[in-house]
Amino acid sequence: MMPLLTVRNLSVTYPTRTGLVEAVRGISFDLGRERLGIVGESGSGKSQTGRAIMGLTPPPGIVKADALSFSGIDLLKAGPATWRDMRGSRMAMILQDPKFSLNPVMTIGRQITETLRHHENVTKREAQRRALDMLEAVQIADPERVFGLYPHEVSGGMGQRAMIAMMLVCGPELLIADEPTSALDVTVQLEVLGILDRLVRDKGMGLVFISHDLRLVSSFCDRVLVMYAGRIVEELATADLGSATHPYTRGLLDCTPKIGESRHPLPVLERQKEWAA
Amino acid sequence: MGGVTIRIENLSVTFDGFRALSSASISVDKGESFGLVGESGSGKSTLLRAVAGLAPVSGGTIEVNGEMLSGNRRSRAFRRAVQMVFQDPYASLHPRQTVDRQLLEPLAIHGIGDSDKRILKALDEVGLGPSFRFRYPHQLSGGQRQRVAIARALIVEPEILLLDEPTSALDASVQAEVLNLLEEVRSRHGLTYVMVSHDLGVVTHMCSRLAVMKSGEIVETLSSVDLAGSRMVSDYTRRLMVASKGFTREAV
Amino acid sequence: VTPADTLVEGFAIDDIISLDPGEAFELSAAEVTGNTYSLLVRLDLDDTTKVKGDVAESWTVSDDGLTYTFKLKPDLKFASGNPVTAEDVAFSVERLIKMDKSPAFLFGQFGLNGDNVTEKVKAVDPLTVSFTVDKPYATSFVLNVLSSTAGSVLDKKLVMEHAKAVTPSEEYKWDTDFGNDWLKTNSAGSGPFKVVTWKANEAVVLERNDNYFGELAKLKRVIYRHMKESAGQRLALENGDIDIARNLEPGDFDAAAANPDLDTISAPKGTVYYISLNQKNPNLAKPEVIQAFKYLVDYDGIGATLIKGIGEIHQSFLPKGQLGAIDDKPYKFDVAKAKELLAKAGLADGFTVTMDTRNTQPVTGIAENFQQTLGQAGVKLEIIPGDGKQTLTKYRARQHDMYIGQWGSDYFDPNSNAETFTANPDNSDEGKVKTLAWRNAWDPKELDAETKAALLEKDAAKRAAMYENLQRKVLESGPFVVIYQQIEVAAYTAKLKGFKLGPSYDTNLVASISKE
Amino acid sequence: MTDPSSPAPISWRDWLLTAEPHSRRQASLGRAYVTWRRFSENRLAVTGLLIILALVLVAIFADLLAPHSATTGNLAGARLLPPGSPDFLLGTDDQGRDILSRLLVGSRITLAVVALVAIIAAPVGLLIGTVSGFAGGYVDAVLMRITDIFLAFPKLILALAFVAALGPGIENAVIAIALTSWPPYARLARAETLGVRNSDYIAAVRLMGASPARIVIRHIMPMCLSSLIVRVTLDMAGIILTAAGLGFLGLGAQPPLPEWGTMIASGRRFILDQWWVATMPGIAILIVSLGFNLLGDGLRDALDPRESGR
Amino acid sequence: MLATTYLGLLAVTFFIGRVVPIDPVLAIVGDRAPTAVVERIREEMGFNLPLWQQFLIYLRQALTGDFGTSVLTTNPVMTDIVRVFPATLELATVGTLIGAGLGVPLGVVAAVRRGSIADQIVRIVGLIGYSVPIFWLGLLSLLLFYAKLKWVAYPGRLDVAYEYTFTPITGLYLVDAAWTRQWDVLWDAFRHIILPGTLLGYFSLAYISRMTRSFMLNELGQEYIVAARAKGLSERRIIWFHALRNAAVPLVTVIALSYAGLLEGSVLTETVFSWPGIGLYITNSLQNADMNAVLGGTIVIGSVFITINMLSDLLYRLLDPRTRAK
């Protein structure tokens, strides 16, 4: 079967005052209808990877790749119209913080129907119905009420659900979730993950899940890419995480304190120059 | 070790009619490391800030080192004895001042001389060389900044350190370094810690006892050992505990 | 483009505060009242030392020189249609005196006051008025005063219809305002025009009075449109937005003169521009300093530039055209001479003085030039600018060092200027007669007496000689540096016919103007 | 690669840009240098700076530069000469004075006005704003009410009324402009103060026992400073224009002072035939206020990266 | 809060009115009045009472909309202001319409094409607008468009031919003329207002376009814009709907401020263009020591300022759901 997403030697660079910043440096991976996690420390290029795939690299960023294709479509050659057709309907992205990623002056309902009406030729009433269904699907207890609320009127967890509803209402085949839960409380975090999990399972989407929390990723995804300084340093199935070989991955696994474990002092990561090379 | 150093009874804090903390009571022994956990908005920071005199206390008592504190006035001795480290290393250092200036400030306020030596010593203690002395915060990484914040707290040789999520803004790998540093400093100086975190792992790692908070109230107080052994009373604590283990399909 | 039946004048009319002849005392207001009201007698524009009858047909003076009897022309009508009677004339004077506004003093000079005015000015029969004065003044003086706008004949019936009742008080003993409030913005006269509206700082609109007893005005409407700036007036004139530009400065006047589509006109006015030296200032009180300053005005330079066309260098206080006016010009710009005089006064190193100057041209320009020329003799001049009211407040309080300004005759008689430049009965700060001499704390005792004498001199030639003498003395030692006499200029579209300027503002008559 | 035999002479640029400064001076110079570099990349901003520098130099050396007297002219011989006349590069005015000389000397007045207003208004605004924002509550309410009242006034008209009351003159114009200029600074400073008042670094110094005065002066004011400087620089142009406007209405600088606005007002009378008399000072005002605006714009980008967007 | 601001306004104006060294009496009786008359009027006007008494009287009158009588026009000041204010309002409105109508799109384009030629042009146009003395530009433009090209009319609001035949209804001549279908009057009014209106519009444009640019840059950098792109919306919709709708919230205040600014900035423009509005009224009164009129005018403009600010606050609240009262 052809992979849903193919990334070959993707790099993202930003020309700045102080020279080129290489945010992503030649990464390659394939994604099927599965959950792929990307982990790495802050600044390792996770978000840039996700955005490059969605064609959302802001200027003056330069995206280069040997191949970047989504279910057979060459994204490198896609024009604005192709992108517009694809984004939101076939591929979607969830951003980290609902507080900032929902338009503050539009009701939640409107933001969801907007996606729908933009991509599908539906009546207002139909759009509204589907939006309400979607809100229900993300386990919002009172969809009618939430439909008419503004983003500032809902809690973080609720906002994140609305965001998910907005992105998934057209039923995309690929979903990129960029730290979708890191702004949320642990307990809420799990609920949101549960929703994502169910949607992926039910609809057979491909999911790229970006996080800096290795523990979370390992418990949620099927496969993990470990990034360091813009490169993939290791790629593993979550089941094999225990046998990770790269010292960076090992370090990440070790250095978080866990309940009921007593290691004083905690092992720390000794960064090696050659990891970044 | 001995004696209670912080005793808080029935403490309430109200912001413009909103009760952020209601009837919270804890006591912390000298030399102990005490943890506060709970979800966002549960009043953890508010509790710490109330001790520091940065929150509008509306009821209850706070006693530190045998001194009853009233209102937001604090004695000079208190100001030296109690220091705080904040969550966000990006926000807790003055962006327009060099590390040197920031470390000098407490010395100047308390009229402590010999500043050069003290600054270098404090930097050394948190594992930063003298080359960091004249840098600005933006020239430092998050972990380094948090070290500077810790150095700033230590430079006046306090007895009590209030730590408000000192590592939650840091990467896991850096977090470990900072946690190790905090432990090391505590054992070296015999400090008392009150540490806030939403990460149960971090709290149990650092603290012997902890209080679990929910919407401004203390749900329960228990030891880390009990927590690890799942010997908790409240459901809420259990939920937190499960959640902190990561995602499991069954859990939801 | 202006309408064919309407005359539009660009004119700085911001000085108008009222159009009531019993109250108005401003130059632009005088022009409006001059065109809207008739007088008993009016200045003869062909020989300005004489007057001729307006509503009066003839008059006689009693032998003791105290009683004047006027016979009115018959069948005259006001603009309202009411007949013009002797009673209206008497009422007009009574009203003037009783209201006691600014121009009241003109008739007050004849010994009239609120209590005796009905006695002294009265209608003998419907067409005869008698007028009694307290001293045997020179006849020309009395008639000249009567020809001022204060002597306008008002329509008693119409005015009293609009009168408002007032409660009498200590200061104002009458129970009516004599229609003052209404007349501020309206007219009740028998002149060739009547007032339609006056919008302060915007416009005065006049309309033809079809009941006028003389030759009817050629145009239906006259609009004085307020325009302060010379350049703006010229611009509007060139673009055809106004027909006449009234406040042109030399450059713009020259340009208008050179423009084939425009015509220009000029007429000397009874206004002199002078700099005065407050004698309270010990430096300025020195006779040598007074002299020196008279040598420090660049008469030729100013004449050739700043006032070119709009003024004529003139050094004595009586404007040309008035009885006894002389044209002596003993002073020339002479720094060396001035320095010498200053040295004699013990001020060889110069000194600093201030001069209050109002913010209008060409006064500021002259002041600035004077500042430079004084500087050449080592005198440092600080110009204290202000608007008219500010400088005047200070001037009247005798708080200035120097003042530059103009003096326009209140009526077309030499006494007006002679009195103000030379009379000063009480030089103390409490002095009641606040003439220019008083304002500058100048106390020329013998000149004061000469002025009084001239007022009673019946023989015109002798009277003229007395004024000549007065002028020479002031020229010699008076603390007034008279610089020039104003020439009023105007530029107008060549389409206009019959436009003339009179010797005073109230004689700038517009009835004769027509458009092609 | 540097030659190992001779210790690499580090360039002053590296010295400034080092991540590890060795002294306070080096650190602050380095910071200033970074700001300068960011600033100097903006060509327009540098142009603005050059204009202002030129203004300052001209003001200092006006007496040497001016070919003629700025106050004494030649009424008979050199009145209203057009630009390019021999000896009178920019022509002469109605008093026969050299316009170039007047412009050069007039730069002093312009400079003095903006400097004075900045010296009076900015510190007052800064003080009121920071105190108000930091103290909060009652103090804040009272101070802000006063500020609001002054803000509610139409600025130019208030200045007009003040000048009318105090008498025309450049000193009074300065006072009037200063009186009407401080409220925005107070607002700005207060907003900045509110922004940082609850920040952790202020909490940290408060916790150390720093007195309110110390916190305001040493920690809060420096935070307001950069946006204040930007604002003041941008306002300079407005101040110049207001002063010129007052001059134009005859309420500003008085003769023979060669204030540019006053010069326009008097040149206005000759605008039809001798356009240069009013045009030259207008160009001077335009250039100088443009200079301040360019400078302020550049400073904003350099000092206040937030404003410049990402 | 409104009340205290207003009270402060009155106090300051009163203070100004009483420190003025111009003798207000002179303004009433004229330049050449004899001293006795001057003294009599002084007492009639109550200028000999103690200051606080004068203030109380002043306050009571001002609160009932009575600012006394203008000695210059002999009308109650309020009557005068009601007459001249529409002129200023009309001018400022035309200016704001031009300024906002062009400024907002220009600002948006500049923000979207940040750093491009278009951005630079908008920037330069704006900077010049900030830097040029309005009265000077007014003079030069009059010289060009009126004197030389004869494209526009000057001075005043209408040609004399119409001025005394046309009866205004609202005082906004453009509106009145259109309302009564007097097309020739409308055209004439247009020819008069176009130059000063464009000039004011330019100044407002300079300000509005720069602020729009800055707000738009801010909004375009927000995460919700990324989210909107991720939804597949077109750039046009993202810019003109999502970003601008958010930028509109602070922009309303800016436009309101600039509108209020034009109302007062009219002092210089009206002087240059002989526009018979409140600015000219105040300057004229000022020069004639007509303090009643000056202070009345100042208070009215101040009140309009306060009102506009209040309205813009209200509008702000209406536009921003975060501050909208529930």
Ligand SMILES: Nc1ncnc2c1ncn2[C@@H]1O[C@H](COP(=O)(O)OP(=O)(O)OP(=O)(O)O)[C@@H](O)[C@H]1O
């Ligand atoms: N517009 C830009 N210009 C220059 N450099 C950029 C830009 N955007 C991102 N970068 C750089 O790209 C690198 C990767 O950034 P990215 O956002 O992908 O990190 P991340 O792994 O998502 O980190 P985090 O966990 O903090 O979100 C960083 O070093 C960052 O500084």
Ligand SMILES: Nc1ncnc2c1ncn2[C@@H]1O[C@H](COP(=O)(O)OP(=O)(O)OP(=O)(O)O)[C@@H](O)[C@H]1O
């Ligand atoms: N200055 C303040 N004004 C008003 N409300 C406040 C203020 N500070 C805190 N609160 C409220 O008090 C409650 C408790 O806040 P607190 O900061 O103590 O929570 P927390 O447990 O530290 O949460 P977090 O984990 O997000 O830091 C919250 O609901 C918060 O909104």
Ligand SMILES: [Mg+2]
């Ligand atoms: Mg990221």
Ligand SMILES: [Mg+2]
């Ligand atoms: Mg907290």
